Each structure stands twice: as C-alpha cells, then as structure tokens.
Amino acid sequence: MLPLRLALISLLIAANTVLHVVPLLSIAVVKALLPSNRLRLASNPLLTGLAESWIGVNNWMMDRFTRTRVSLQEDAPLQADGHYLVLANHQSWVDILVLQKVFNRRIPLLRFFLKRQLFWVPLLGLAWWALDFPFMGRYTRKQIARHPELAMRDIEATRRACEKFRAIPVAIMNFVEGTRFTPAKHATQGAPYRYLLKPKSGGVAFVLDAMGKGLHALLDVTIAYPGGRPSMMDLLADRIPEVRVHVRQRPIPEELLHGDYxxxxxxxARFQQWMNGLWWEKDEDMTRLLPD
Known part of the structure; x- marks a missing residue:
C-alpha cells in the first residue's frame, strides 16, 4: 500500500504544481513586458495569490493524507501586510512545509534565499524567479579566498532583492544555521548548543542593512520534532505524529540596522553576540518543546 500511497500523493503534488505554476509564469512574462514600474508592482498580488493558493492546496493535502499535528505556540500578533524578517532553526526539508502551513495567508509570502543551482529545478525554479526569490552563489571560504570578488556577488544579490522587497509586504526567510542539523555536523562544529548548529550572522546583517527600517519586526521560529528529525519521505508516508512550533515576535535592535558587518x-562582534543570544534562547525553547 505504501508505494501506491506515495505514487498518488506525488501525482497530486505534481498536478497542483503544474496548475499553479503555468498561469504564474504567464503573468510573470506579462509583468516583465509592462512599461512602468507602477504596473509591474500592481501585478504582484496576482503572483503572490497564486503562490499562496498553491501552498494552500499543499496544506490541504497535508491535512487530508497525514495525521501530522502541528502544535503551535505564538507570542506574536501577525499581520498579512507586515514586513518581517523570519529566522528559524533547520533540521529537515519538512521545515519549509511546516513554515508554510503555519504562516500561509497570515503573513506575507515567505521568500527564501536560494542556492543558484535551484533555479534549474523544473517549473519551481522559474516560479521562484517569477516571485523574486533571490538566488545566491553561497561560495565556500576556499572559493572566496581564491576569488574575493565572489563575496560581493551575494552581497549585491541581497541588496537587489531587498530593494524590490521595500515596495511590497514581505517576509524574508533565513535559516541562519546555513545547513540542516545533524549530529555529525553538530560534533564537527563543536557547537555550544544542545539542539542547534552555530548561527551564521552575515546574511542577516546584510538584510538588515539593506532593508533598514523597512522591516518592522523579527519573527523568531523554533521547530521541534518530538519523534526525531524527519525526512520528506516520513511526511508522505505519514510517519510524523507531531510537530511543535513556537513563534516569538522580537523587535529589531535599532543599533543593528546599519553597520559595516x-x-x-x-x-x-556586537551583531554576533546578539545572534548568539537569540540562539541560546532558542536552544532553551527546544529543550522545553522536546520530550526528556
């Protein structure tokens, strides 16, 4: 029965994607041909509406085909027209579906900083491009050491994306650990946290510098899986009984809005100290959310 179940769900996901992405790309082409920036901005609600509809159908399928329960704690008055920076810990690709389930149509469409290679994902890569998701090189330290100019490419890509985001309600999503948590990565890093990897502050600093007061709050999201870190296959096979999510709204410190990171x-050093403080609190939240 499991192979049949997986085939059915995969077919429905693919159909949902095609039905939403094709009209989305059509609107994106028309948007690119429009003669004025005002008209291009006016087309954004159509694009985000299609993206939110796609997510809504995926959420419906998650409710219909799995018994996964999302237990949500919120210390945040969310606004559908807000301007947020969203930070979360990262353990699994399931995290993205959980975030979309928690926030869809409750805050602006989550926009992720994506690896440039993801542009070539069939249909979805073009959809992310049409929705102004920024694509980053994410170069290694060795690559940057050999070619220092590569570091500036991602900084400029961040600035260009943030310039577009200033004009629309936005929720900029950042997994600041930079990779998914595994015990091996945790041990290699020597991370001081029990459940988290070390946060990488540079991307957050560049967004705050580029957006300035265009962001009105930080949404600090902690995601915990009491049954253990899941895979996407675990979700499709209905092997995730519960996800626990805690959302805090935090002010963005004024003194961190502009600075040369x-x-x-x-x-x-001040910026990293602030990020590390957030991560210590998040580690405590993980301890509270997970069973002993």
Missing part, C-alpha cells in the same frame, strides 16, 4: 570588527 564585513569591515567593522566591533560591529560584527
């Missing part, structure tokens, strides 16, 4: 060592 790359070249000002004192500012970088």
């Amino acid at each position: 790359q070249d000002d060592r004192a500012f970088r």
